[in-house]
Amino acid sequence: MKSSEDGDKMKRVITYGTFDLFHDGHYRILERAKALGDYLIVGVTTEHFDRQRGKLNQVDPIMTRIENVRKTGFADEIIVEDHDGQKIEDIQKYGIDTFVLGNDWEGKFDYLKQYCNVVYLERTPNISSTFLREDRIRMLRLGIVGTGRIARRFFAETNYVSGVEAIAAYNPEKESLDEFTELFSLMGFSENFEDFLESVDLVYIASPNETHADYVRRAILAGKHVLCEKPMTFTYDEAVELYALARKHEVVLMEGIRAAYLPGFQQLLTVASNGTIGDICNVEACFTRIGDPVTREMSDAKYGGAFMEYGSYTLLPIFKILGLDYEEFTIDSILGENGIDRFTKVNFRYKNALATSMTGAGVKSEGQLVIAGTKGYIIAQSPWWLIKGFDVRYEDAERVDHYEAGFVGRDGFRYEIAEFLTKINKTGGRDYKLTSQESIAMAKVVERFMEIRRSQQGF
Numbered sequence: 335m336k337s338s339e340d341g342d343k344m345k346r347v348i349t350y351g352t353f354d355l356f357h358d359g360h361y362r363i364l365e366r367a368k369a370l371g372d373y374l375i376v377g378v379t380t381e382h383f384d385r386q387r388g389k390l391n392q393v394d395p396i397m398t399r400i401e402n403v404r405k406t407g408f409a410d411e412i413i414v415e416d417h418d419g420q421k422i423e424d425i426q427k428y429g430i431d432t433f434v435l436g437n438d439w440e441g442k443f444d445y446l447k448q449y450c451n452v453v454y455l456e457r458t459p460n461i462s463s464t465f466l467r468e469d470r471i472r473m474l475r476l477g478i479v480g481t482g483r484i485a486r487r488f489f490a491e492t493n494y495v496s497g498v499e500a501i502a503a504y505n506p507e508k509e510s511l512d513e514f515t516e517l518f519s520l521m522g523f524s525e526n527f528e529d530f531l532e533s534v535d536l537v538y539i540a541s542p543n544e545t546h547a548d549y550v551r552r553a554i555l556a557g558k559h560v561l562c563e564k565p566m567t568f569t570y571d572e573a574v575e576l577y578a579l580a581r582k583h584e585v586v587l588m589e590g591i592r593a594a595y596l597p598g599f600q601q602l603l604t605v606a607s608n609g610t611i612g613d614i615c616n617v618e619a620c621f622t623r624i625g626d627p628v629t630r631e632m633s634d635a636k637y638g639g640a641f642m643e644y645g646s647y648t649l650l651p652i653f654k655i656l657g658l659d660y661e662e663f664t665i666d667s668i669l670g671e672n673g674i675d676r677f678t679k680v681n682f683r684y685k686n687a688l689a690t691s692m693t694g695a696g697v698k699s700e701g702q703l704v705i706a707g708t709k710g711y712i713i714a715q716s717p718w719w720l721i722k723g724f725d726v727r728y729e730d731a732e733r734v735d736h737y738e739a740g741f742v743g744r745d746g747f748r749y750e751i752a753e754f755l756t757k758i759n760k761t762g763g764r765d766y767k768l769t770s771q772e773s774i775a776m777a778k779v780v781e782r783f784m785e786i787r788r789s790q791q792g793f
C-alpha cells in the first residue's frame with residue numbers, strides 16, 4: 335500500500351457522492367470509509383458534474399449537501415468533484431491509499447486499482463427513516479417486482495436518479511430473487527407480496543406480462559405509487575379500472591414505455607407539431623427483433639410475440655402525433671411455428687391521416703419511424719425507441735436538417751424514473767409525456783389484438 339507523499343504513515347481514504355436528501359445509507363458509508371484509515375476526504379459532486387454524468391433530479395443545493403456531510407463529523411476534508419477524470423487526479427494529488435464507494439458501483443471503478451486500493455462497501459440495504467426529512471420531497475423507497483433481465487438494467491439506472499432508493503425486490507421464484515438481492519444488496523421477498531409492499535413507497539413492476547395487472551391493483555390498494563412495464567393490461571376495461579383506482583387512492587400510476595420519456599422523443603414531437611413538415615399525412619413506426627428463440631417473447635404463444643413485446647413502442651408515436659380520435663383500425667398478423675405472431679401490422683385511419691404500426695419477432699426489417707407531411711418528412715432511424723437524433727428531409731434531397739437530442743446512459747430508464755418521481759413529488763406540472771388516456775387507448779388495441787390472435791390460433 336502506498337503511503338502519502340510526505341512519508342507519514344497516515345492512511346488516507348477518499349469517497350465521493352452526491353449526498354442528496356442525506357440518509358443513513360450515506361451516513362453509514364462515511365462512517366465505514368473513515369474506519370478504513372486515519373484521514374477521510376469526501377468529494378461532493380457539483381450540479382454541473384451530475385448533469386454531465388447524467389444524474390437526474392437532485393433536490394438539495396451543493397451547500398446543503400456539503401453541510402450534511404460535514405455534520406456527520408467523519409470527513410476530515412471535503413472537496414468538490416466537478417469533472418470527469420478528477421478521481422485519478424485526486425488520488426494522486428492527495429496521496430490516497432484507499433478509494434471507497436458503495437457496491438452499487440461494484441466493478442465500475444476497478445480502473446483506479448493501478449493507483450490505490452479500491453473497496454466497494456455493501457450499500458445499506460434498507461435505509462431507515464432516521465435521516466429522512468419531513469419536507470414534501472424526501473427519499474422514496476422503491477421495490478422491484480420481478481428480477482429478470484429488464485429489472486437488472488432498471489436497477490442500475492436508479493443510481494442516476496436522486497431522491498429514490500431501490501431497497502427491496504419481490505419474486506416468487508426464490509432462486510432468481512436471491513441472486514438479484516445478493517448482487518444489489520436488497521431485501522428479498524418471495525412469499526407475501528403484501529409484506530413486500532409494506533416496506534416500500536413505490537414499486538416498479540417488471541414481472542411476466544400476464545402478472546402485471548394483478549400486481550398493479552394490489553400495489554395501488556396498498557397505497558403505493560406504481561410504474562409498470564408495458565403492456566400494463568390486456569383489456570380496455572381493466573386499464574380504465576386501474577387508472578380510476580389509482581386516482582381514488584391518490585397514487586401515481588404510470589406505464590413504463592421508455593421512449594415516451596426520452597428528451598429526443600419530446601423534441602421529435604415538437605418538430606412534428608410546429609409546422610416544419612406541414613400537415614401530417616402518415617405515421618409509420620416499425621420495431622423488429624430476431625430474438626433468442628428460448629426467450630419468453632419468442633416462445634409464449636399466449637402472452638409473448640411481436641405485438642405484445644414491441645407494440646407499445648410503435649403505437650406511441652402514432653397516438654402522440656395523430657391523437658386518439660381515429661376512425662378505425664385493423665390488425666393483421668402472421669404467426670410463427672410456435673404460435674406467436676411473427677409479424678403484426680396495425681393500420682389506423684384518421685380523418686386526414688393514416689398510420690401503421692409494424693412489429694416483428696424473429697424477423698428483421700428497417701426499424702424506423704417516418705412521419706410524412708405536406709412540406710417534408712421526419713425520419714428517425716433504428717433504434718428510434720432509444721432516440722438520440724433524427725432528420726427532417728424535404729423534396730429537395732440536398733436539404734436535410736439534422737436534430738441531435740441525445741441522452742445519457744445506455745437504455746434511458748433514468749428518464750422514465752425521473753418522470754415517475756416528478757409526478758409523485760408533483761414538481762412537473764401537467765402530465766403530458768404519456769397520459770392515462772393514451773395508455774388506455776393502447777390497451778384497447780392490445781385487447782383487439784389478443785382476440786384476433788386467439789381466433790387465428792384456434793382457441
Ligand code: C2G
Nearest residue numbers: 350351352353354359360363435436437438457458
Ligand atoms: N450508498 C450506500 N447505501 C445506500 C445508498 C448510497 O452505501 N443505500 C452510498 C453509495 O454507494 C455511494 C454513496 O453512498 O458510495 C453516495 O451515494 P450518492 O449520493 O447516490 O452518490 P453516487 O451517485 O453514488 O456518487 O463521483 C460520484 C460517485 O461516483 C458516485
